[in-house]
Amino acid sequence: MRKIRKNVIVTILILTLGASTALLAYLHFFAADDRRLSGEWTGELHMTEQAAVTALGWLQDMEAVKVTLEDVESCMQELIVQIDLTLEQTARGEGTFQCNVLPESYDACRQAAYEGFAEAFRGLLAERLRMAGYAEGTDGEAVEALVIETFGMSTVSYLMTCGPALLPSLEELQAGYDGSGVYEAAEGILTRQFETGGAGAVRSERYIRKDASLILLEETGSGDSKKVLDRYPVVYTLKQPQVR
Numbered sequence: 001m002r003k004i005r006k007n008v009i010v011t012i013l014i015l016t017l018g019a020s021t022a023l024l025a026y027l028h029f030f031a032a033d034d035r036r037l038s039g040e041w042t043g044e045l046h047m048t049e050q051a052a053v054t055a056l057g058w059l060q061d062m063e064a065v066k067v068t069l070e071d072v073e074s075c076m077q078e079l080i081v082q083i084d085l086t087l088e089q090t091a092r093g094e095g096t097f098q099c100n101v102l103p104e105s106y107d108a109c110r111q112a113a114y115e116g117f118a119e120a121f122r123g124l125l126a127e128r129l130r131m132a133g134y135a136e137g138t139d140g141e142a143v144e145a146l147v148i149e150t151f152g153m154s155t156v157s158y159l160m161t162c163g164p165a166l167l168p169s170l171e172e173l174q175a176g177y178d179g180s181g182v183y184e185a186a187e188g189i190l191t192r193q194f195e196t197g198g199a200g201a202v203r204s205e206r207y208i209r210k211d212a213s214l215i216l217l218e219e220t221g222s223g224d225s226k227k228v229l230d231r232y233p234v235v236y237t238l239k240q241p242q243v244r
Contacts, residue, residue, distance in 0.1 A: 037185055038089040041214055041236035045101075045173070047079040051113040051166040055120065058164050064131060065124045075123075076116035081109045081167075083177050085236055097192060098180040101173045111156075113166045118155040122147075190216075212238040 052072045059067050082105035089095035119140075125147075126138035136142065147155045179197020183190060191204045208215045214236040 037087045040239040041085040043083045043234040043236040045081040054164050054166050055117045065127050072120050075119040079109050079113050081106050093185050097183050101177050106170045114156050114160050117159050
């Protein structure tokens with residue numbers, strides 16, 4: 001009986017020690033994630049699908065030619081607008097942040113979107129010309145020359161001027177993402193209080209920290225910016241941890 005009691009006590013001690021070790025490991029590896037939020041993060045807004053769908057709607061109005069979403073997407077490679085997020089911790093689970101959409105990244109993305117749009121447009125225009133019995137050349141250079149002769153500008157310039165807006169405006173994206181202020185991070189919730197920018201007074205974002213990625217799963221907050229954020233969820237990647 002005494003031996004059984006001793007074995008039970010030893011078992012309880014081992015289980016207690018194991019639970020304590022697991023708790024300490026959790027606190028070290030997981031609770032410490034809030035402390036490791038400090039650093040420079042970069043996020044990507046993927047615009048290919050929206051640009052392709054918008055371009056498709058316009059191209060489908062061309063008489064007697066058929067075009068699919070896959071056709072348009074094949075002309076548009078990865079269209080990405082970059083945003084930068086800097087988190088600087090000032091206390092456990094608290095700190096300051098600065099978030100900006102990069103204008104140069106937006107400009108490059110918009111240019112690439114319209115170049116892909118122009119490629120699809122020239123292809124359909126060439127097909128339409130052949131169907132109409134056009135006897136001259138219908139390769140890319142020939143069609144481009146026809147566009148310039150007809151409209152007095154390149155295909156890209158013509159589509160930028162007279163075609164649809166393939167991307168939301170830079171101002172719209174800045175209203176959704178730009179700003180600075182203070183943040184709190186606890187139990188997987190990142191709450192940002194915006195002091196500058198048009199992103200709303202307070203935004204709470206549920207996130208997962210996975211190695212060098214900060215994945216925003218859902219967001220609640222005030223302001224019209226939420227409509228933008230719902231369309232373009234963000235995964236931030238840590239660029240360079242700050243030395244502490």
